[in-house]
Amino acid sequence: MDEKTPFHFNMKTIRFGGVKKPGDINRNGQQLLRLTNAQGTDKNCRIWILKCSRCSHIYGANSTDAFERRCPSCQKGADGIPFPVERDGEKWTQEDHILAFNLYNDIPFGTIHIRNPRLHELAALLGRSVNSVSLKLANIARLDPVHQARGVKGMQHGAKGEAAVWNEFIRDPEGFALESERLIALRLGKSLEEIAEINADDLPKAGIERDAMIKMRVNQSFFRRRILSAYDFRCCVTGLTTKPLLTASHILPWAEDEENRLNPKNGLCLNAVHDRAFDRHLMWIEEGFVIRFAPQLHECTAETAESIEWLTRFEGRKLILPPRFAPAPEFLSKHATRCKAMIY
């Protein structure tokens, strides 16, 4: 890599002595997360918290050389400075809770632990310890209404803030998801469109229509991440774990069932082909989570036998259920009834 060329990374690459703000990325791919008030190890400098965009390592660096730092973990850069946790022990604000809630919906349940870089990132953004963030996420998980419905222990002392975010989410899931995405975008110095991976060219120029479209796309992205993480990024029919091929399918369609748009029990993590089959009523799930295909999908010629066999070999097998948020049998049964009505 040519160190003399400051602009090869992307448009947000920092100029020497130029603007430095969260979201900027230095010429070695290190993203600025937050400028703290803590004194760095150089004279008259403060500590920036950086995130490596290659390996997600999070570390502190002097503001004097943040623009040229290399990752200590994957680029043989100098050791990072431990990042300050100046707000640890401080009461969690509503905004802190919303940010934690957002992360809770974005990572698999089994990865809520202090080794997860995503927890380090949130801790760095909040100025809190990773332990404290991990504890908060565990508390949010404990109060998840889906678990509560199964009789998991109720709210305990000190869980007021966690209960408040859940109540807000239940009252207005889409509005709340949008708000949480807006807050995280602001903290990361990114646009809402970037966070939700929306292509700005697909949006109307301006006005109410654009806002409505952004809200819909942000919510779809929130649902997608919620489902994929709940299923541990594994297709529940084939077991495929190739992320770009995975889709969060709605069991009852988005347009049809407003109330359950973001309900994780109204979702399945499927590969793109079985997602389409499910959506087009060529595949359904019977009682006991058994996979069924429409008779016309089994029809094949000598030429198509191999691909049809690949598609339908899962007939009669059971869905690979996620560790949490198993799909609701009543939603699956409604979808199955509809599929069968189309055949007979």
Ligand SMILES: [Zn+2]
């Ligand atoms: Zn790295």
